[in-house]
Amino acid sequence: MRNLLLKPQISSCTLVKMTKSHYLCPKLFTMKESLFGKTLAELQELVAELGLPGYTAKQITDWLYKKDISSIDEMTNLSKKARELLNEKYEFGLTAPTKVQVSIDGTKKYLFPTIQHKYIETAMIPERDRKTVCVSSQVGCKMGCLFCFTAKQGFQGQLSAGEIVNQVKSIEEASEVSNIVYMGMGEPFDNLDEVLKSIEILTADWGFAMSPRRITVSTIGIIPGILTFLEKSEAHLAVSLHTPFNEERQKLMPVQVAYPIEDVVAEIKRWDFGRQRRVSFEYIVFENLNDTPLHAKELARLLDGLKCRINLIRFHPVPGTPLKSPNDETIQHFKELLNKKGILTTIRASRGQDIYAACGLLSTKELVKN
Numbered sequence: 128m129r130n131l132l133l134k135p136q137i138s139s140c141t142l143v144k145m146t147k148s149h150y151l152c153p154k155l156f157t158m159k160e161s162l163f164g165k166t167l168a169e170l171q172e173l174v175a176e177l178g179l180p181g182y183t184a185k186q187i188t189d190w191l192y193k194k195d196i197s198s199i200d201e202m203t204n205l206s207k208k209a210r211e212l213l214n215e216k217y218e219f220g221l222t223a224p225t226k227v228q229v230s231i232d233g234t235k236k237y238l239f240p241t242i243q244h245k246y247i248e249t250a251m252i253p254e255r256d257r258k259t260v261c262v263s264s265q266v267g268c269k270m271g272c273l274f275c276f277t278a279k280q281g282f283q284g285q286l287s288a289g290e291i292v293n294q295v296k297s298i299e300e301a302s303e304v305s306n307i308v309y310m311g312m313g314e315p316f317d318n319l320d321e322v323l324k325s326i327e328i329l330t331a332d333w334g335f336a337m338s339p340r341r342i343t344v345s346t347i348g349i350i351p352g353i354l355t356f357l358e359k360s361e362a363h364l365a366v367s368l369h370t371p372f373n374e375e376r377q378k379l380m381p382v383q384v385a386y387p388i389e390d391v392v393a394e395i396k397r398w399d400f401g402r403q404r405r406v407s408f409e410y411i412v413f414e415n416l417n418d419t420p421l422h423a424k425e426l427a428r429l430l431d432g433l434k435c436r437i438n439l440i441r442f443h444p445v446p447g448t449p450l451k452s453p454n455d456e457t458i459q460h461f462k463e464l465l466n467k468k469g470i471l472t473t474i475r476a477s478r479g480q481d482i483y484a485a486c487g488l489l490s491t492k493e494l495v496k497n
């Protein structure tokens with residue numbers, strides 16, 4: 128297998144020295160099924176089918192999720208026969224990024240290939256005390272939000288749990304990742320099963336054993352997905368709000384027609400979040416659109432009685448939209464308005480603006496090239 132392992136091709140703008148040796152050239156994707164991305168239960172079934180001892184499944188999860196190898200041949204505590212049987216039908220299943228852009232503020236944007244020459248983006252955001260990875264959950268997106276460049280790609284396909292977790296495992300900072308946010312390309316609850324499976328792999332003792340409190344999944348507000356997610360996972364929830372007014376939100380986010388924000392918040396209010404689980408609302412501030420005292424008043428009414436936080440986000444302008452970003456003073460003023468209404472509000476620091484920070488820009492550029 129070693130001769131198939133290539134280091135990632137890095138673009139000219141890349142300053143990163145990739146040191147891992149587990150990269151598989153995307154051009155050499157095989158038709159074999161990946162082991163990476165399988166749960167312990169799936170591996171137990173798999174080893175039973177191959178006639179291998181039951182404990183082999185746990186040995187395999189250790190190699191997949193706890194160690195730093197890249198081929199089945201390196202699973203040295205498995206018998207030779209077991210490795211041969213696995214190699215016949217399966218591959219290890221890691222995929223390297225093909226491009227990395229590095230911002231002057233240290234933020235990195237990784238471009239990963241998926242099947243059929245499509246691409247997804249993953250951001251790594253370093254802060255003083257943490258390294259957060261922002262993963263994609265779909266290739267493109269079908270939700271059509273006006274302010275989003277990924278929306279302009281349209282929907283290109285779903286990511287498997289393995290492809291989601293690969294975005295954490297196959298970046299240079301893999302061993303230092305402290306937090307994961309599902310805020311990259313795609314709507315996580317439009318790919319709910321694979322997203323939940325990826326969270327299982329990230330949080331299970333046999334997997335990456337991360338605390339679910341270090342994981343946040345962001346949705347535009349798909350109610351059935353929210354309810355299943357709240358029931359089946361313990362990770363934090365973030366909801367993209369952007370305006371409390373129906374007509375305004377419909378123009379920004381077509382999902383408002385199917386799932387009005389009023390209904391989304393009503394469902395969330397019914398849920399007992401316990402002491403440690405968090406719900407927050409993402410609010411991109413657009414110039415002359417959603418930052419008036421009336422918006423603050425309506426937000427206070429909408430969120431009344433819910434323990435939550437609003438994160439104000441600067442808009443990264445994307446080509447082809449009329450939307451603009453307000454200046455810092457306007458955002459600060461809106462934050463104060465919300466704080467006065469009793470809503471805990473923070474302004475999210477703007478990161479990586481010099482490297483196509485708006486989600487979807489980099490992958491669209493690659494898509495157009497192919």
Ligand code: SF4
Pocket residue numbers: 267268269270271272275276277278311312313314347
């Ligand atoms: S903002 Fe999210 S849900 Fe909306 S189109 Fe973009 S990726 Fe999809």
